[in-house]
Amino acid sequence: MLREHLTQDHGAASRKTEEIAHQINWFGEKLGLQQGHHLLDVTCGPGLYAVQLAQRGIRVTGTDFGPAALEYARELAKNQKVTDMVTIVETDVRTWNYPAETFDAALLIYGQLAVMSKDEAQTVLNGICQSLKPGSKLVVELLNQDRIDTKDSSWWYTDEKRLWGDAPFMLLGERKWYAAEKLSMERYFTIHLETGQLDEVVLNDQTYSTQEMTQMMLSAGFSQVQIYPDWDTVPLYDSQEWNVYVATK
Ligand SMILES: C[S@@+](CC[C@H](N)C(=O)[O-])C[C@H]1O[C@@H](n2cnc3c(N)ncnc32)[C@H](O)[C@@H]1O
Structure with a gap:
């Protein structure tokens, strides 16, 4: 699985390096990321986003339950000399004890909310919202239900x-x-x-309609939700399949 995350032949497990760079620029802008901010990367996998964000001065806590991917994330942080900026937590994000009002931003990307049941997805959204400081934002990437x-x-x-x-x-x-x-x-x-x-x-x-997902985010405690269809036209091989949600606490 780790091999499939890292390959540049396809983007099935993690996106290719060039696409990740485009996304990170977009996250930086939409989440208002600044040096010293603390970001929660929910289901961080091999840390490809976490380490690049850390290189830009963002502190990152990454959560995931895949030991091999997390071992890679730790090594990558070490090789890129950002160990002090990256905290890796091996956990099931559905049952993690989300710390209160700790983070300045959060990511839940590549459709991982969709692999959970609706109740679990709501629990995860509740936990993330609780763990964000007031006014902070969460980015969620979900497949567009109309394109499935x-x-x-x-x-x-x-x-x-x-x-x-x-x-x-x-x-x-x-x-x-x-x-x-x-x-x-x-x-x-x-x-x-x-x-x-x-x-x-x-x-x-x-899959979720945009109305249903917006309602779930509002129920979790977010105050407003902005939706970007077609991955906001960021150049990804499959942009048109995705809606990106930016929920503000
Ligand atoms: C498609 S990969 C994406 C990883 C990373 N966000 C990226 O784009 O490079 C999905 C990741 O979600 C993790 N995952 C899925 N369900 C999870 C859960 N309930 N708790 C923790 N990690 C989970 C998997 O272990 C895997 O690393």
Whole structure:
């Protein structure tokens, strides 16, 4: 998984370096980031954003439950000589004890709110809001519900070394759209051809209308929400698939 975060061949787990730089400029502007500010990066993964922000003088606390990604984040901070600016916390962000009024800004990017149930998403928004100082802002990136592929489909392929395995494997995938819940579910079955082992991974994408997400943010305690469709036209390979929310406490 870590390898897939770091590759520049695709942006499936983390975006490519050039795109991250564009996003960080945008975050800096929209969040009003200044040197010495303390930012919470919720689901920080391998720290690609946290370390770049730290290099710009922002203190960052990154939370995630992936040990390999977090180990990489710590090493990256060390190599870039920003260890004193980056705090990494290994935790499940759905149950983390969010500290009160600690942060000047927060990020919850690359659609990670969507992999949680609605109740969990609300709990996380509540926690983030509680942990922000008054007047501070949160950026949330979510797939635009109107652009989601709602066609049921299935596919298969074989490969040797990519996200799903390090030796020859066959991948069987299927996607199903649950219209009532507005939920897309993907199931991946990987057959490892050398051992016969079968792995199953299920990925849920809970989608939200902009009205529903705005209401959830207001319920969490934010006072206003600004929505930027099409990733505010920042040049990303998939900009038009995303809404970016900026919620102000
Ligand atoms: C698509 S990656 C994005 C990482 C990072 N934000 C980036 O864009 O480079 C999603 C990350 O969310 C983390 N994650 C998902 N659900 C989580 C949870 N409930 N608690 C902590 N981390 C979680 C995963 O471990 C993974 O590192």
